[in-house]
Amino acid sequence: MWRFIGYRMLQAIPVLLVVITATFFLVRLAPGGPFSSEKAVIPEVRAALEAQYRLNLPVFEQYTAYLGDLSRGDLGPSFKYPGRSVNELIAAGFPVTAELGLYALLVALCIGGTAGIIASLRPNTAQDYVPMSAAMIGICMPSFLLGPILILVFGIYLDWLPVSGWGDSPGDKVLPAITLGSAYAAYIARLGRAGMLEVMSQDYIRTARAKGLPEWQVVVRHALRGGMIPVVAFLGPAFAGLLSGSFVVETIFQIPGLGRFYVQAAFNRDYTMILGSTVFLATLIVLFNLLSDILAAWMNPRLRSQFGDR
Amino acid sequence: MRWRALKFLWLLVTSFSLLACGSSESNVAQGNRAGILHFGNGTEPQGLDPHVVTGIPESHIVRALFEGLTVKNPYTLESEPGVAQSWEVSADGLIVTFHLNPEARWSNGDLMTAQDYVWSWQRALSPAMGNQYAYMLYPVENAEAFATGKLQDFAEVGVKALDAHTLQVRLNAPTPYFIQLMDHDSTFAVHRPTIEKYGVATARFTPWTRVENIVGNGAFRLVDWQLNRRIVVEKSDTYWDQGRVQLNGIVFYPTENISSEERMFRVGQLHYTQTVPLDKIPVYRAMQHSPYVNAPYLGTYYYLLNTNKPPLDDVRVRQALSLAVDRVLLNNTVLHGTNLPAYGITPPGTLGYQPPKIFDHDVARARQLLAEAGYPDGNGWPGLALTYNTSESHLKVAVALQQMWKDALNIEVTLVNQEWKVYLDSIDQMAFQMARRGWIGDYVDPNNFLDLFLCGGGNNNTGFCDPQFDDMIQRQAPRARSREERYTILHAAETLLMEQMPIIPIYTYTSNHLIHPSVHGMPSNLMDSLNFKYVSLDKDWKAAD
Numbered sequence: 001m002w003r004f005i006g007y008r009m010l011q012a013i014p015v016l017l018v019v020i021t022a023t024f025f026l027v028r029l030a031p032g033g034p035f036s037s038e039k040a041v042i043p044e045v046r047a048a049l050e051a052q053y054r055l056n057l058p059v060f061e062q063y064t065a066y067l068g069d070l071s072r073g074d075l076g077p078s079f080k081y082p083g084r085s086v087n088e089l090i091a092a093g094f095p096v097t098a099e100l101g102l103y104a105l106l107v108a109l110c111i112g113g114t115a116g117i118i119a120s121l122r123p124n125t126a127q128d129y130v131p132m133s134a135a136m137i138g139i140c141m142p143s144f145l146l147g148p149i150l151i152l153v154f155g156i157y158l159d160w161l162p163v164s165g166w167g168d169s170p171g172d173k174v175l176p177a178i179t180l181g182s183a184y185a186a187y188i189a190r191l192g193r194a195g196m197l198e199v200m201s202q203d204y205i206r207t208a209r210a211k212g213l214p215e216w217q218v219v220v221r222h223a224l225r226g227g228m229i230p231v232v233a234f235l236g237p238a239f240a241g242l243l244s245g246s247f248v249v250e251t252i253f254q255i256p257g258l259g260r261f262y263v264q265a266a267f268n269r270d271y272t273m274i275l276g277s278t279v280f281l282a283t284l285i286v287l288f289n290l291l292s293d294i295l296a297a298w299m300n301p302r303l304r305s306q307f308g309d310r
Numbered sequence: 311m312r313w314r315a316l317k318f319l320w321l322l323v324t325s326f327s328l329l330a331c332g333s334s335e336s337n338v339a340q341g342n343r344a345g346i347l348h349f350g351n352g353t354e355p356q357g358l359d360p361h362v363v364t365g366i367p368e369s370h371i372v373r374a375l376f377e378g379l380t381v382k383n384p385y386t387l388e389s390e391p392g393v394a395q396s397w398e399v400s401a402d403g404l405i406v407t408f409h410l411n412p413e414a415r416w417s418n419g420d421l422m423t424a425q426d427y428v429w430s431w432q433r434a435l436s437p438a439m440g441n442q443y444a445y446m447l448y449p450v451e452n453a454e455a456f457a458t459g460k461l462q463d464f465a466e467v468g469v470k471a472l473d474a475h476t477l478q479v480r481l482n483a484p485t486p487y488f489i490q491l492m493d494h495d496s497t498f499a500v501h502r503p504t505i506e507k508y509g510v511a512t513a514r515f516t517p518w519t520r521v522e523n524i525v526g527n528g529a530f531r532l533v534d535w536q537l538n539r540r541i542v543v544e545k546s547d548t549y550w551d552q553g554r555v556q557l558n559g560i561v562f563y564p565t566e567n568i569s570s571e572e573r574m575f576r577v578g579q580l581h582y583t584q585t586v587p588l589d590k591i592p593v594y595r596a597m598q599h600s601p602y603v604n605a606p607y608l609g610t611y612y613y614l615l616n617t618n619k620p621p622l623d624d625v626r627v628r629q630a631l632s633l634a635v636d637r638v639l640l641n642n643t644v645l646h647g648t649n650l651p652a653y654g655i656t657p658p659g660t661l662g663y664q665p666p667k668i669f670d671h672d673v674a675r676a677r678q679l680l681a682e683a684g685y686p687d688g689n690g691w692p693g694l695a696l697t698y699n700t701s702e703s704h705l706k707v708a709v710a711l712q713q714m715w716k717d718a719l720n721i722e723v724t725l726v727n728q729e730w731k732v733y734l735d736s737i738d739q740m741a742f743q744m745a746r747r748g749w750i751g752d753y754v755d756p757n758n759f760l761d762l763f764l765c766g767g768g769n770n771n772t773g774f775c776d777p778q779f780d781d782m783i784q785r786q787a788p789r790a791r792s793r794e795e796r797y798t799i800l801h802a803a804e805t806l807l808m809e810q811m812p813i814i815p816i817y818t819y820t821s822n823h824l825i826h827p828s829v830h831g832m833p834s835n836l837m838d839s840l841n842f843k844y845v846s847l848d849k850d851w852k853a854a855d
Contacts, residue, residue, distance in 0.1 A: 032731025036738065037364070038748075040768030041442055044458045049440040052514055082514040083357045084537075092537040151573060163573045166539070251567045254574070256538035260566070269731050 012286045019282045034079040034269040075276035080268045086276035093258030101242035107181030116192025138186030147179040147252040164254040180249045196227035236292025240285040336578025342828050342847045345558035350571045352584040354538045354564040358519040360495040361434045361441045372495050375526035379492035384841050389489045403484025410475040413550040417531045424471035430499040432464045438512040443496035449485040483788040487755040501525040529555045529843050556846035575824045583824040601824045605834030609750035609819035618773040626683040628811040633676035634718035644706050652815040656756045663756045663797050666805045673718045688720030697726045698746035699733035756800045774812035
């Protein structure tokens with residue numbers, strides 16, 4: 001097992017290096033620069049600004065200097081927010097995005113898992129079609145539509161929940177978590193149903209039933225662990241997706257997360273911020289994929305044996 | 311079993327909703343009682359250093375924390391005392407003397423001195439500072455030479471502290487709007503010991519503007535700054551005019567998404583919104599006691615014409631395009647009647663100045679001009695590309711005009727959509743035939759719009775160059791002896807500009823806000839300028855049913 005983890009860690013290094021290099025040169029290739037502005041910038045001012053951000057150096061020197069800073073964990077100063085470092089902006093936004101992502105994942109698991117299991121128990125009946133149709137709607141409904149609808153109903157007409165904010169008033173985390181989690185709930189429902197259906201037709205389930213166990217015990221104690229493997233494999237990428245894809249929800253609900261900074265950085269040509277957040281998120285994605293692989297291996301003995309860990 | 315689970319779920323939902331309801335006193339109700347204004351501020355500010363930041367959201371906060379030598383009266387837009395309690399302009403208009411209020415203090419208790427201004431202006435003008443608004447100080451003698459690195463010695467720049475409370479400024483030429491510029495962020499004084507404690511004077515990256523470090527001189531002081539969440543200021547007890555300040559504090563929210571901002575206003579989380587979504591305007595207009603406020607704004611929306619490239623190098627083609635545009639129809643349909651049709655570059659009523667109107671919507675004349683230019687009924691038309699930056703509303707305007715030109719002149723115009731920064735580069739390099747542009751004035755004077763079109767000006771972007779026009783703007787107007795005489799000269803210059811038509815003016819911007827009826831002291835004005843010192847909240851405000 002440890003050899004497997006070590007091997008995967010080593011694999012991550014070239015992946016990250018490619019990500020850094022590609023991002024570094026791509027942002028510089030994009031037309032327009034961080035200092036293009038609606039009012040003409042006089043050459044002297046532009047030169048002074050470029051010197052402060054090392055943009056006056058040859059590109060390759062900028063690249064090596066950036067790698068040097070990166071190896072010390074310094075992501076550089078932000079272009080858009082002078083006086084703030086990229087490290088600081090990520091440190092401010094990431095905990096919020098992670099918390100939102102976590103809640104969204106819980107929502108997705110509760111709703112999606114339950115729906116998937118219920119659907120799988122009586123395949124091709126109303127008990128299957130209803131949750132699965134709802135899941136289809138969940139996948140198709142974009143969060144920029146679902147968010148405002150939830151706000152209108154629960155925030156404005158019923159006045160139960162705040163329409164925006166994060167941690168400012170009780171309950172303001174509910175709607176964002178549901179909005180962000182619902183699309184993933186739909187995926188989880190479909191994956192869970194498929195996994196459960198496969199497991200429920202296995203011999204060991206028939207054995208469990210033959211022993212005379214009540215149906216709920218068959219499902220909970222025997223089928224669930226095997227049936228949820230596809231869901232667990234999906235969780236790693238899903239959480240990474242939640243972290244990097246929360247921009248829309250953060251904007252709708254005015255949440256001070258990383259997603260807003262990340263997308264704004266691209267519009268602003270905030271080179272260091274784009275690079276910093278990309279590197280940071282890429283690292284996280286690599287890490288979560290690794291984690292979900294390990295978890296899947298733990299749940300599936302057949303996979304475990306492949307790592308020669310008996 | 312299943313029934314019991316359902317019952318539990320129902321209990322959970324109802325108890326939860328009770329919890330949420332119990333605590334739902336709105337920001338507005340709470341704020342009215344405590345004297346706290348909840349202000350939708352558009353975006354997260356780039357920073358709070360007056361010599362670094364450039365945007366409007368930044369300027370709202372900077373003006374709460376700092377104050378200029380003069381401030382603008384929000385009702386009249388005329389200058390009134392700020393840090394300077396009085397000022398005189400010499401008879402020849404070249405020397406301005408400011409007398410600082412001896413009571414003016416920094417928020418740490420230090421007294422403000424004329425020397426603070428000399429040092430701050432040196433900082434604001436230093437090339438190393440990279441201050442994009444340094445040109446606000448260019449009317450000062452030798453300021454431009456110093457800012458562009460041609461002059462090294464700041465002693466030669468025309469600003470001098472005669473004594474602790476007297477600041478003398480020498481100007482290049484009489485500049486009637488110079489006093490107004492003292493209300494612009496980049497002419498503000500900053501606290502030298504604080505800045506030098508955290509780095510060299512011209513460093514952009516130091517933490518001197520953080521909550522725990524910043525020292526300002528405004529009516530409020532910074533108490534909380536959470537990135538992308540809120541900025542909180544409270545009434546300052548060192549401000550010289552604190553008797554006038556009625557608010558106890560302001561909370562600024564970064565409200566990037568205008569639909570979210572409108573929803574926040576609707577549930578009472580905000581007193582004031584930065585703007586209003588276009589499709590919500592008819593709804594708010596129809597309301598009784600509507601919180602919707604719409605007023606002319608010192609900005610013009612226009613199309614740049616590249617006069618160096620055919621077919622727009624022909625003045626007749628430029629005029630034909632402009633005459634074929636039905637601005638009234640455009641405003642009434644596409645723009646929901648929120649803006650004002652424009653026939654010149656200067657917004658109407660700029661401190662008494664009215665722009666000329668030398669043409670109107672005239673299809674027959676437009677067709678005739680186009681025929682004279684060699685394209686009768688659009689025959690032989692080489693095609694024309696219109697560049698605009700990505701935005702729903704720019705697209706709508708462009709499509710409407712494209713159709714008007716097709717109907718009136720039978721010519722094809724293609725639309726080129728560019729992302730913001732790409733578009734900025736195209737404008738800067740004049741890599742376009744026709745392009746959308748907007749200009750928002752920095753100070754209330756027609757000069758601010760007309761001097762854009764000086765020969766080779768950085769924001770001219772059209773290739774327009776006329777020595778007679780330059781002479782009127784640069785030589786004749788500054789020497790005028792009265793406001794009337796000066797306006798007559800500027801009027802003639804603008805007439806000349808519109809005859810040559812290097813731009814197609816489309817509309818004058820308006821400001822659009824939702825302002826809660828409990829808020830007083832936020833009058834509409836051309837600059838959309840507000841001074842928080844004037845703002846108060848009605849403690850006992852109740853919704854009238």
